Amino acid sequence: MTADDIYRTVMAVVPPATETPFERASRDFLFDQVWSRPGLGIRDRRIVSLACVAAADAVKPIEDHVYAALRSGDLTIEQLNEITLHFAVYCGWPKASQLEGIVRRQWHRLYAERGEEAPAFPALPYEDLGTTDHAERIRRGQEEFVAVNAVPAPPPDSPYFFAGILGFVFGHVWQRPALSRRDRRLVTVPCVGLSDAAGPIAAHVGSALETGDVSWDEMQEVILQFSAYYGFAKGEALHDAALRWQTMQT
């Protein structure tokens, strides 16, 4: 398979001609040398790449990757909407708002191409918001924190930890059923990678490996996919975090 064949499979469109050194090198590197690698499936690579392009803000790449995810069938619209909320937690609401709008537009584009009207997103029931019992929410948030992070839950003594981390991030978002925990890790690792916050990078790379949700070889592929889409400078920080976790295992 050529780089253009792989492009067609991944991006779900006819490959545009490559005319500049940038286009030629990127077509070859991204598709022939990264996306085609066997250690991580295309669907998983899509999740990592979506987080990177959404964070990078250049609108066309976000549109192209969202469209390709929907068109290929690798991700459903429900999963993309869950990815948007999870991404909002890890990269902030403004960038997520841009992603949210693009997901809607690409959903409509997919149906318009077939001459059809896209199904509307159904109004969500209040049950979607989770428990109404604060003590239950915090307790389940602490359990989820431990299950995801493989370390004890933080003390609930600041708004960031109480209302935020325990009440919302782990008390609600990580538990939402329409996106698996492993898929959520594939959004989270790129997001912490581009955030540069050393603690979260170590925590999320380490816990993905510790729990076995992501194998060592899969994590290497996640880091290479991330480096292609968000740069090798930040990729190195993720790679160092993986190496430090590995060192602590011996």
Add this chain to the structure above:
Amino acid sequence: MTADDIYRTVMAVVPPATETPFERASRDFLFDQVWSRPGLGIRDRRIVSLACVAAADAVKPIEDHVYAALRSGDLTIEQLNEITLHFAVYCGWPKASQLEGIVRRQWHRLYAERGEEAPAFPALPYEDLGTTDHAERIRRGQEEFVAVNAVPAPPPDSPYFFAGILGFVFGHVWQRPALSRRDRRLVTVPCVGLSDAAGPIAAHVGSALETGDVSWDEMQEVILQFSAYYGFAKGEALHDAALRWQTMQT
């Protein structure tokens, strides 16, 4: 007053000697030409700068600015903890986690310098999490959205809008009483500025001006303060949003 005098007032420490061309140019620009400007108070400039340095991830500037905010008395520890949660919404949880740790350490540093033990953060009561009635939370979230943004609330048809925007961001965080709405705008505008998301930039710059919470002249100063700490490239985008709002008023 010299640049060093202003440095001492703002950073609450003895000004380090400036030895390199970069240090001399930055001392002069930041303190003699930006912090000293009359159109926005030091306390408001601190909030903008904190959002910028927290987003920029370089640890020492975050430590310096958090310490200065506490030492000067311009921001209380409760306000800094609220800023951290608000910042988490707008720049994502990983960067906020780094800020949260630095706020704790600088709080302890402040007391250690006096030979004292810092008061512990009190455990927060469940009432801190807001209403347990989902319908009430969503209704109040819609009201807060309209009051802050000066546009209609979004339809609750995706997890991002329902659980996220209405259930948490406006249904809880913006309503938390220990940080004023105007102070929250001074965190939000820098955060959307560095996010590059055009919709949120227009929305938050426009609504701050529309509601009168931030005057035109104050917004010019907010954008200049932002530009000093996060660059004129992104500052220009914030300024363009302010100009477009102004054009729509005529």
Add this chain to the structure above:
Amino acid sequence: MTADDIYRTVMAVVPPATETPFERASRDFLFDQVWSRPGLGIRDRRIVSLACVAAADAVKPIEDHVYAALRSGDLTIEQLNEITLHFAVYCGWPKASQLEGIVRRQWHRLYAERGEEAPAFPALPYEDLGTTDHAERIRRGQEEFVAVNAVPAPPPDSPYFFAGILGFVFGHVWQRPALSRRDRRLVTVPCVGLSDAAGPIAAHVGSALETGDVSWDEMQEVILQFSAYYGFAKGEALHDAALRWQTMQT
């Protein structure tokens, strides 16, 4: 020369009137106090600024700076296309793809202003992608890594290091002849600066100084130019890396 004269030379257009406090302060700071400084030439300052605005995503500054680079003749279209690929390595493909589109549009704009058709980019031969001998590529990648970084090459035991760093970044991109190594450093230092990745920041600031490709005084100017466009928060981290390198020399 006034700030407006310097603006005209640098931006290659008639200076727009400055009407708001922000516009007056930024015109004065950027052009009268940074671009006009003698320690680094305008062409070199353009490369640093292009990396910053491209990473910052605000489209209009990218357009303005690319146009000015082409219009002034300080950078050729070949050099801009190489800068785009180099930038892609350090800041990721999505941002680079946005820069790439803007470079094309400004190239066409330059010719349209003269009533002419812009020459098409020539189709690139496959030889442009470098050697097909993997052993040769890795060997040359290790040599280039050492020449650029002044430290031993990393072990080729992860996809990030093997396929990425040795196979592509140093095995191909840094060796491409149409952009000099020194020019590549002027792209790389801002990119690592805004990435906040401490390892790459230390490595690239240090190796630029170590090899003598960039003098101490020139590096001060690079960091100040960066700070103007991407903020003094991150600029301080770059400056700290330069100081630590200097300390290790004594």
